[in-house]
Amino acid sequence: MIPLFATVRVETPRARIGFWAPLFLLWLLLAPAAVVLSPLLIVMCLAWRVDPARAAGALAGVLCGLSGVRVEVESPGTRVQVRIV
Amino acid sequence: MNEERRRVLQMLADGKITAEEAERLLSAMEGGLAEAPAALAAAPKKARYLRVLVDADDPHQGPVKVNVRVPMQLLRAGMRLGALIPGPAREQVNAAMRENGVPFDINQIKPENLEEIVDQLNELTVDVDQERAKVRVFCE
Numbered sequence: 222m223i224p225l226f227a228t229v230r231v232e233t234p235r236a237r238i239g240f241w242a243p244l245f246l247l248w249l250l251l252a253p254a255a256v257v258l259s260p261l262l263i264v265m266c267l268a269w270r271v272d273p274a275r276a277a278g279a280l281a282g283v284l285c286g287l288s289g290v291r292v293e294v295e296s297p298g299t300r301v302q303v304r305i306v
Numbered sequence: 307m308n309e310e311r312r313r314v315l316q317m318l319a320d321g322k323i324t325a326e327e328a329e330r331l332l333s334a335m336e337g338g339l340a341e342a343p344a345a346l347a348a349a350p351k352k353a354r355y356l357r358v359l360v361d362a363d364d365p366h367q368g369p370v371k372v373n374v375r376v377p378m379q380l381l382r383a384g385m386r387l388g389a390l391i392p393g394p395a396r397e398q399v400n401a402a403m404r405e406n407g408v409p410f411d412i413n414q415i416k417p418e419n420l421e422e423i424v425d426q427l428n429e430l431t432v433d434v435d436q437e438r439a440k441v442r443v444f445c446e
Binding site for chain 2: 280
């Protein structure tokens with residue numbers, strides 16, 4: 222399933238910030254652009270002899286695979302955590 | 307066909323176990339061994355995530371910890387995307403890898419081999435232990 226939210230948490234000695242980034246809004250914004258650009262992308266795929274359907278499937282796979290990614294970095298006094306759900 | 311036998315065959319069909327493991331389980335069942343259900347339960351589970359843990363002691367910043375979890379699904383998709391690299395770009399990738407001492411032919415990565423490559427990652431464990439840094443890569 223395509224990721225819908227990203228959670229970001231930043232902790233420093235001075236502040237603690239945490240928020241949810243609604244990725245579904247990003248997808249909604251990008252969807253019309255993808256539709257507009259799709260003929261160009263298909264032409265590029267054909268020029269490079271790449272099956273457009275396979276390319277689209279692979280890209281969709283990457284997008285869907287992002288769900289579950291978690292990155293945490295911790296150094297003295299600072300902690301950053303990003304999760305894609 | 308009894309239920310356990312069906313489960314083993316289903317796991318084999320799903321690619322969760324290898325043919326050798328299925329054979330071992332089936333022969334254990336046929337032999338009427340008591341441990342067959344236990345062996346079935348102990349069949350290897352597919353790893354869902356690739357984990358990278360870094361524990362470093364930077365002389366300037368102090369101790370730094372990095373914890374990354376990458377879904378195997380993303381690795382699979384990335385490899386499928388890599389298999390779509392156009393011919394001229396593949397040659398450039400091969401040349402760059404050769405220059406860096408990695409004689410690897412990216413043309414050998416074929417869609418039919420992707421599942422096998424990712425499955426082999428299940429048993430991957432890399433431990434690097436240095437004076438100021440520890441790196442651990444494994445699947446879970």
